[in-house]
């Protein structure tokens with residue numbers, strides 16, 4: 001659904017993306033990637049060549065200058081076709097591009113950002129651990145600094161895309177337990193460093209990018225791999241919860257927006273094709289109302305996501321707008337997808353139709369990037385509701 | 388109003404529970420009883436499952452409501468319902484297709500030849516059936532089915548296709564609905580047949596689904612069957628299909644899995660801490676659990692009203708529709724709520740060693756999607772309630 005006052009460069013971007021997706025990411029292939037849990041490197045490189053990973057990188061580093069709305073649009077469009085490609089894109093433009101620009105050292109900006117823009121360099125987030133979910137300040141993976149080297153030990157869980165990334169952006173405990181929040185560092189661990197092992201996790205959705213249990217056994221990196229350089233030691237928490245968190249919330253909303261749009265489009269078309277009782281089911285009022293409902297809800301999701309993106313761009317305080325967008329869009333998109341599945345009857349349940357994949361992919365959205373319950377807490381707190 | 392079961396019914400429940408406890412000790416028990424996968428064991432053919440079914444036959448649990456002359460014990464249908472409740476509670480295969488749909492239709496309408504040939508085998512758990520109703524173009528509007536049956540010598544020649552036929556890849560016989568009079572009104576030109584599943588011309592191809600159930604697409608290409616295998620009168624198939632559904636409705640939606648899931652959720656919540664806080668102390672979780680407990684109780688009452696009506700000799704079509712509409716949506720709500728409570732760990736597939744409750748909730752989120760579709764979608768149940776319950780006219 002195009003916005004009537006969308007700036008021209010965004011309309012052009014959307015057209016470019018749709019052309020690319022139609023040509024390089026046909027549904028048949030996308031289904032195959034999902035079935036085989038395959039990441040299509042060549043298609044991803046095509047996106048990089050279009051300059052899309054550079055949407056978060058300043059011109060001086062070879063990008064096109066940070067454009068959050070364009071980045072969100074890219075995520076939405078890719079997610080409407082393939083989460084494998086969308087998550088790969090996020091690993092580069094968002095995880096690598098945004099973080100290094102915001103909290104990397106001068107050296108890291110100079111060496112890594114050009115690689116984001118030109119090669120699509122990717123990070124994988126290593127925050128969660130087997131017993132550490134929403135409360136990530138209590139991570140147990142440790143880093144010790146010795147003779148200019150950093151030695152890492154511990155285990156990360158839910159490391160999405162670890163195998164296709166060049167670095168794990170790992171949150172580790174580098175100081176004493178009692179120094180809560182001042183004992184954490186972010187480290188760039190090369191994914192091929194000796195001592196790392198990967199165990200793929202079996203989950204219901206987001207196939208193609210893969211998610212892993214990652215084990216660090218005496219993994220050695222250099223001080224220059226501390227995010228922000230040697231001064232970043234024990235300063236990880238501030239880097240983690242900076243403005244980047246707001247963007248992350250709307251990245252997830254944009255994925256949910258894309259998946260649910262695909263579901264709505266499929267159900268909309270299916271209802272017109274499918275005939276029962278001598279007429280298309282689209283002529284049955286209850287089906288028409290379901291479709292009217294999902295279109296309306298989707299539109300609300302769309303508005304909230306792009307509104308939050310514009311608040312982020314406007315440099316205003318975006319904590320509440322992004323939390324509301326994350327909460328509303330992810331929960332609503334899940335309802336929308338499940339309604340669309342119902343409209344397709346048994347065909348929404350069978351392999352070979354895309355609907356069952358949307359159902360698998362959408363579920364994680366209310367959980368990722370700060371769960372719905374966490375967003376509700378954030379909203380009430382940020383709006384100053386007295387306890 | 389007393390919704391409780393009679394003394395003999397209660398004795399029967401205890402007897403079945405004892406039987407199932409015994410069975411649970413056998414080495415192959417895990418293949419038959421899968422409480423974490425509902426009655427998934429029903430959908431695949433394993434030696435354990437066949438053995439278990441034969442054991443049920445030996446105990447006289449198959450055909451309890453059948454007349455004595457066919458080896459039954461002429462008990463009320465409630466006993467079959469109670470048996471299914473207990474089977475469902477432990478995730479064992481339910482009875483229904485052979486004993487209920489095929490068996491009871493044959494008893495009421497079948498020829499002597501068909502009764503003699505099939506009833507003993509059904510009662511002894513020697514054969515498996517697949518139901519061949521749905522077609523690519525005939526889902527909710529089942530009466531529009533097109534699969535052709537044409538006279539050919541002493542029998543019938545079948546051509547066409549069926550879809551979503553569960554068990555067709557291991558069944559021995561096919562309970563097939565076909566169009567025998569293309570000129571008649573759609574409800575008046577359908578007949579039922581029994582066709583050997585391995586007959587020449589039948590091709591079964593797998594459809595895999597979101598819930599990891601295998602179901603099938605079945606193609607029939609000049610399949611021939613003798614007229615002896617036509618069930619009941621010609622062109623009366625639709626009546627038989629509807630009648631079987633009416634009689635079966637109350638045995639096929641057991642309530643116990645809902646209760647078991649709620650108990651399992653309770654157990655998890657009572658024994659789990661998150662970030663140093665007991666889950667029982669989290670206000671959001673307390674609220675959700677309170678709501679679900681009330682809803683599960685409502686489901687139980689809806690289920691009881693179905694049984695009550697049946698026990699009074701009624702045909703509880705409308706009650707059953709209400710019950711199905713409510714309980715299937717509730718089952719999805721239970722799964723979704725538990726997924727919210729579990730967070731990311733809830734997404735782990737059963738193949739992952741420390742998936743909570745052996746991946747039950749993740750699987751339920753996927754598989755429960757079927758519940759509001761199969762055996763009459765939620766929208767169709769609402770239509771039944773409106774038309775047959777409230778007497779509202781048919782509209783478009």
Ligand SMILES: Cc1cc2nc3c(=O)[nH]c(=O)nc-3n(C[C@H](O)[C@H](O)[C@H](O)COP(=O)(O)OP(=O)(O)OC[C@H]3O[C@@H](n4cnc5c(N)ncnc54)[C@H](O)[C@@H]3O)c2cc1C
Nearest residue numbers: 125126127128133134158159160369371373727729730731
């Ligand atoms: C497919 C997938 C990919 C992922 N990829 C990555 C990745 O690449 N890198 C990474 O680091 N992490 C990743 N994650 C982890 C994700 O970020 C975590 O799931 C998230 O941080 C929440 O943690 P948790 O699920 O363990 O929830 P928990 O903290 O265990 O919480 C479980 C439930 O409790 C609720 N809850 C928690 N705290 C509160 C509270 N204070 N008040 C009310 N309710 C509360 C939550 O809403 C949730 O419903 C991924 C997860 C998944 C499923």
Ligand SMILES: Cc1cc2nc3c(=O)[nH]c(=O)nc-3n(C[C@H](O)[C@H](O)[C@H](O)COP(=O)(O)OP(=O)(O)OC[C@H]3O[C@@H](n4cnc5c(N)ncnc54)[C@H](O)[C@@H]3O)c2cc1C
Nearest residue numbers: 281342343345346518520521526527551552553762764766
């Ligand atoms: C796993 C699985 C196993 C199955 N096993 C069997 C089996 O063993 N044998 C067999 O024969 N069949 C089987 N079925 C098929 C099942 O019975 C059909 O899926 C069901 O009848 C619905 O038909 P449909 O899927 O074609 O949906 P459709 O009828 O095409 O419905 C599509 C949508 O339109 C709605 N709709 C349709 N008509 C109306 C109306 N009049 N008013 C309002 N809304 C309406 C529906 O509710 C639904 O939302 C199985 C299905 C599945 C998924």
